[in-house]
Amino acid sequence: MDIIYNIGIKATQLALKCTALFNQKINLGVKGRANTFHNLKKNIKTTDQTLWFHCASLGEYEQGLPVFKKLREYYITHKIILSFFSPSGYEIRKNSPIADIVVYLPIDTKTNAQRFLNIVNPELTVFVKYDIWPNFLNELKTRQLRAILISAAFRKNQIYFQLYGKPLRKALFAFEHIFTQNEGSKTLLESINYTRVTVSGDTRFDRVFSQLEMDNTLNFIDEFKDNKTCIVSGSTWPEDENLFIDFINSPASKNVKFIIAPHTVKANQIQSLQEKLNTEVVLFSNKDKKNLKHAQVFILDTIGLLTKVYKYADIAYVGGAMGNTGLHNTLEPAVFGVPIIIGNHYEKFPEAKALIENGGMFSISNQIEFNHILSILIENQENRQQLGLKNLTYIKNNKGAVVQILDYLLKL
Incomplete structure (x- = not known):
């Protein structure tokens, strides 16, 4: 062999x-x-x-x-x-x-x-x-x-x-x-x-919890959000973005801000996404030329900012589970104490199963379910804060792997 x-x-x-x-x-x-x-x-x-x-x-x-x-x-x-x-x-x-x-x-x-x-x-x-x-x-x-x-x-x-x-x-x-x-x-x-x-x-719990100790301030996101309800959609694929295109182009999205961070930031794909949205859109790459408060959608056509951007989320959506590409990191938004929505292909992700069982994460399989869950979360601020707290508590309860590993290594 x-x-x-x-x-x-x-x-x-x-x-x-x-x-x-x-x-x-x-x-x-x-x-x-x-x-x-x-x-x-x-x-x-x-x-x-x-x-x-x-x-x-x-x-x-x-x-x-x-x-x-x-x-x-x-x-x-x-x-x-x-x-x-x-x-x-x-x-x-x-x-x-x-x-x-x-x-x-x-x-x-x-x-x-x-x-x-x-x-x-x-x-x-x-x-x-x-x-x-x-x-x-x-x-x-x-x-x-x-x-x-x-x-x-x-x-x-x-x-x-x-x-x-x-x-x-x-x-x-x-x-x-x-x-x-x-x-x-x-x-x-x-x-x-x-x-x-x-x-x-899992050492990832220690990793994401340490994010709370960092300076996550992004002044341009503050300006864009303008104290409105903000939904951050992270690591999205076309099948995820289609859900948002339908919702944003509907009356249900009124007075709500959206930040979309595509998994792939190729110019042609970003342009295609932007053209499908019937509202004012600003890209990270041209943010300095725009009035951010007037835009409803902010597209991150760059990488490396998503972990900080989740701080500004009132609701998070994590991509990858609507198709077969694999669910992306759900712990990153969870640590900021916000409710999370994902697709229905999450079988290989135990943390997703646990977050759903705890009540702070929701799995959807189609547009109707997405619109329904998102509308409920948008309309009830107190409810979504309670649901988000369940996610933060889950992170807190599962960190500590680093201490055990270092205890073993440094005592020998």
């Missing part, structure tokens, strides 16, 4: 290079990986002490960030190497202040793993959630280098728990400790005789 895995990795490497000719995102990854070893050699001396943090993409980076920050404070003389597999993580966080060096993770071949660790030689490695690479992890274990996995979430149908999943299952045992999000994940690990596990919860 190890041979099959390594053949598969080689085939994947070739397929990525071929696909890169036609796909800009994949091309970024292929080119970035080609520079990884040069960047490492250039910036790491043999005398340097190092830590290695690895994330699949941007979401895992945000998940691991509270732990990364604390380790940065503790290991002040160490160089920190941060690696990503996906361009959507690397390209956005390649200048992350918590790392000294940010690189693409090389493809998981034995040669790459050996070469990478010969240069980096980390005193501690932290993987986040699920990006399990057998050759890298087995090489860490062979060299007796410390590695942990945090915010892990496993499902019964994953390859680690199947008869044919030996290579990946073996890789899990390279971690000296695994911190899981839930009891179910711990039970699955114990079913394969992995016992060095702690249910610490």
Whole structure:
């Protein structure tokens, strides 16, 4: 099976290079990986002490960030190497202040793993959630280098728990400790005789709660909102935006402000959205030329502001669950104590299930349901404040994973 895995990795490497000719995102990854070893050699001396943090993409980076920050404070003389597999993580966080060096993770071949660790030689490695690479992890274990996995979430149908999943299952045992999000994940690990596990919860709760300690003020959003009821729609796809187009173009939207943050900010898609709205619209990119108070809709044709913008929401909508792209982060608006609406495809998102059960989140499957729920929330300020408080309470009750992880690491 190890041979099959390594053949598969080689085939994947070739397929990525071929696909890169036609796909800009994949091309970024292929080119970035080609520079990884040069960047490492250039910036790491043999005398340097190092830590290695690895994330699949941007979401895992945000998940691991509270732990990364604390380790940065503790290991002040160490160089920190941060690696990503996906361009959507690397390209956005390649200048992350918590790392000294940010690189693409090389493809998981034995040669790459050996070469990478010969240069980096980390005193501690932290993987986040699920990006399990057998050759890298087995090489860490062979060299007796410390590695942990945090915010892990496993499902019964994953390859680690199947008869044919030996290579990946073996890789899990390279971690000296695994911190899981839930009891179910711990039970699955114990079913394969992995016992060095702690249910610490999801570090994302710590991450989003820390947002309340930051300055989230955006003066231009203050001006736009103008003390009116404001609905923030975050990380939307066309199927999400269609719901808002219908509602905004109806009489029900009178005296309500809307902020839409599309997942994709390509100019042609932003223009298409703007043209479908029968009201005054302002874009982030031309906000300085507009009277913001007169506009009813503000479109964020930029990235990086959504977490702050949620502060201004009276009601939030989170995209991704009306289609099959995957529900985006619902904890970011929840921490600001607002009720949330999502689509009906949220089966793989336990936090969404919990927020719905707690009563602060609503799932809709069509325009009629969307209009109904949104109208009720708009009309009753006291009710929506009570519902939003349920979401904030859920965040408060589930934070604390970072403390458990650091207690383990720093007591050894």
